[in-house]
Amino acid sequence: MRGSWVTTFAVGGVILLLTLFLGLQYNWLRQAGEAERERMHRRADADARNFADDLNREVQAALFNFQTDPASWARSDWAEFNERYAYWKGNTQYPDLIRGFVFFGKDSARPLRYDAAIGAFTVAEIPSNIISLELKLKDPANVKTFYEDEFALVLPVHKPERAVENILIRRSAAEPVKFDLPAKIGILVILLDKDVVTGRILPDLARKHFPEGDFRVSVTGGKGEGVFANSALNGEPDATAAMFDLTPDKMMFIRQGALRSPKQAGEKQDIVINQRIESQTFTRSETGPEGEKKQTFTVTSQPRKVDVAIGEPKSRTSVVGMKLQPDGPWTLGVQHIAGSIDAFSANEFRKYFVIGSGIYLLLVGAIVAIVLSAMRSKRFAQRQIDFVSSVSHEFRTPLAVIYSASENLADGIANDSEQVARYGSLIKGEGRKLSVMVEQILQFAGARSGKRKYNFAPADVNDVVLAAVGACGPILEEKGIQVDAFVADGLPKLNLDTEAISAALQNLISNSVKYGNGSNWLRVAAENGGGSVKLSVEDRGIGIAADDMKHIFEPFYRARGVVDAQIHGNGLGLALVKEIAEAHGGKIRVDSKIGKGSKFTIELPMPGTSA
Numbered sequence: 001m002r003g004s005w006v007t008t009f010a011v012g013g014v015i016l017l018l019t020l021f022l023g024l025q026y027n028w029l030r031q032a033g034e035a036e037r038e039r040m041h042r043r044a045d046a047d048a049r050n051f052a053d054d055l056n057r058e059v060q061a062a063l064f065n066f067q068t069d070p071a072s073w074a075r076s077d078w079a080e081f082n083e084r085y086a087y088w089k090g091n092t093q094y095p096d097l098i099r100g101f102v103f104f105g106k107d108s109a110r111p112l113r114y115d116a117a118i119g120a121f122t123v124a125e126i127p128s129n130i131i132s133l134e135l136k137l138k139d140p141a142n143v144k145t146f147y148e149d150e151f152a153l154v155l156p157v158h159k160p161e162r163a164v165e166n167i168l169i170r171r172s173a174a175e176p177v178k179f180d181l182p183a184k185i186g187i188l189v190i191l192l193d194k195d196v197v198t199g200r201i202l203p204d205l206a207r208k209h210f211p212e213g214d215f216r217v218s219v220t221g222g223k224g225e226g227v228f229a230n231s232a233l234n235g236e237p238d239a240t241a242a243m244f245d246l247t248p249d250k251m252m253f254i255r256q257g258a259l260r261s262p263k264q265a266g267e268k269q270d271i272v273i274n275q276r277i278e279s280q281t282f283t284r285s286e287t288g289p290e291g292e293k294k295q296t297f298t299v300t301s302q303p304r305k306v307d308v309a310i311g312e313p314k315s316r317t318s319v320v321g322m323k324l325q326p327d328g329p330w331t332l333g334v335q336h337i338a339g340s341i342d343a344f345s346a347n348e349f350r351k352y353f354v355i356g357s358g359i360y361l362l363l364v365g366a367i368v369a370i371v372l373s374a375m376r377s378k379r380f381a382q383r384q385i386d387f388v389s390s391v392s393h394e395f396r397t398p399l400a401v402i403y404s405a406s407e408n409l410a411d412g413i414a415n416d417s418e419q420v421a422r423y424g425s426l427i428k429g430e431g432r433k434l435s436v437m438v439e440q441i442l443q444f445a446g447a448r449s450g451k452r453k454y455n456f457a458p459a460d461v462n463d464v465v466l467a468a469v470g471a472c473g474p475i476l477e478e479k480g481i482q483v484d485a486f487v488a489d490g491l492p493k494l495n496l497d498t499e500a501i502s503a504a505l506q507n508l509i510s511n512s513v514k515y516g517n518g519s520n521w522l523r524v525a526a527e528n529g530g531g532s533v534k535l536s537v538e539d540r541g542i543g544i545a546a547d548d549m550k551h552i553f554e555p556f557y558r559a560r561g562v563v564d565a566q567i568h569g570n571g572l573g574l575a576l577v578k579e580i581a582e583a584h585g586g587k588i589r590v591d592s593k594i595g596k597g598s599k600f601t602i603e604l605p606m607p608g609t610s611a
Helices: 002-065 071-075 079-091 128-137 194-209 341-410 417-447 461-471 475-478 498-514 558-566 573-583
Strands: 096-107 113-115 120-123 152-158 185-191 215-220 228-230 239-243 280-287 291-300 307-309 321-323 329-336 457-459 482-487 495-496 521-528 532-539 586-594 597-605
Touching: 002 079, 002 152, 002 215, 002 239, 002 329, 002 341, 071 152, 071 521, 079 113, 096 128, 113 586, 128 152, 128 185, 152 341, 152 461, 185 194, 194 215, 194 228, 239 461, 307 329, 329 417, 457 461, 461 475, 461 482, 461 498, 461 521, 461 597, 475 498, 475 558, 495 498, 498 521, 498 573, 498 597, 532 558, 573 586
Parallel strands: 482 521
Antiparallel strands: 096 113, 096 185, 113 120, 152 185, 215 228, 215 329, 239 329, 280 291, 457 495, 521 532, 532 597, 586 597
């Protein structure tokens, strides 16, 4: 009893510890999943910004590369423009991005179009959509840097009336600084190839920033139309970014001199691009014929509204003034292929928790299985001990009778022939009992070892039933039991081991006699059972309890009531009957009620059918 409590406590403790580990795993997975979800959101935001910034840099290079000397437009000197165009094509990964240039001069009767073959702006036919753009550019309030419908960049060109040595960026100020820009010479329109952007640049950027294929990438235009997608988004994106965003925050930093012509490389460079300023004061000193002269510039910040002025002394570069767009007309949307990062994180949590729970259940199941197996082994061992005890008792009684009778014969106590015959008959009967028990044990051992061989041959069921009843004749006569034998007409011959089936029926008849509780009635029948032949043995004995019904065919099992009633037996008979029935492709059933008797039925399949 003490060992049982120790085992129960140990098993309960292990299962409790595993349950605690499962709870800790759940908490750890939840925290790790939350951290991973935040990391993936940050990564998606960063990759989306980098994606958009790469496209913005390509567009900015196409825009700011062509800030040339305004005087060259007046004298139609295209040398510097050609140098800048050649420089841009030699340094960009997409030289086909720009499909042309158109210049709308203020005093020109007709716009000029750049001819790359001769390296000059000439009067030529202009596409109708670019002519319509000229009308939009005449309204100063609506002038933008990028026009989506025409897919063009706009670069105003101003006269160099005064020197401005720095790019001054006004972001916010209580009293904003205003610049009076010089008169406008004209507007340079840079025509971009939309197919290059959608067919080459965007796919390249998608492969660069989202190479693992974990995210869907989609770009929509200013009117909500789809521009590019490697896979359609399903719901809200996880991250967005503005494209064609030309605000100072998105300007690229260009090496000083990169936008200058070679002949100006040795001249003074005082261009500063995208100086992020909250509040700064610049002081510049110059020495001239009239002595030292100081100029002071104060620059403060104001979000989302930027005025830019670019210039240099001695009119060496153009002066450009524009209002850059605060938001790009295109929008990049990024979404995880699972539907969203949150959905992916939740799926991963569930997956790993299910795996952990499966391991937990496997371990608990293994522990329970081991415990049940140990308990079953213990019960089986106990049954074996009980079997040895019962067999020893079963052997002792016949041996004692045989020993006593033979001793009387040897001592001459039995003198007359009638007494000798009685002792001989007694020894013979007890010897037969011993033989039956030994044979039963040998049959069980052979069946369990798999060495028992069955000799199948076509046999008449009627002959088998009558042979079994005849073999049990002595015990039936001894108990005064009347047998009601019934064999239905027309039963087919079955492929049987007649000795094995007869032994099974004899076991059932012996059990009915043993547990008959004084009843002198027994029925043995062979009937057609609809696809099978049913061999049954029915009695009106003590019956079998419901709790014992599921165990009676187990080896060595004897019901507690039978043991208490001191009814002799070894617990092997029904196990052997089941073994024989299954070896013939059949099965055995039992119907029983306490105090009313039992009915055991062996069902054997007919030829051409299966059990």
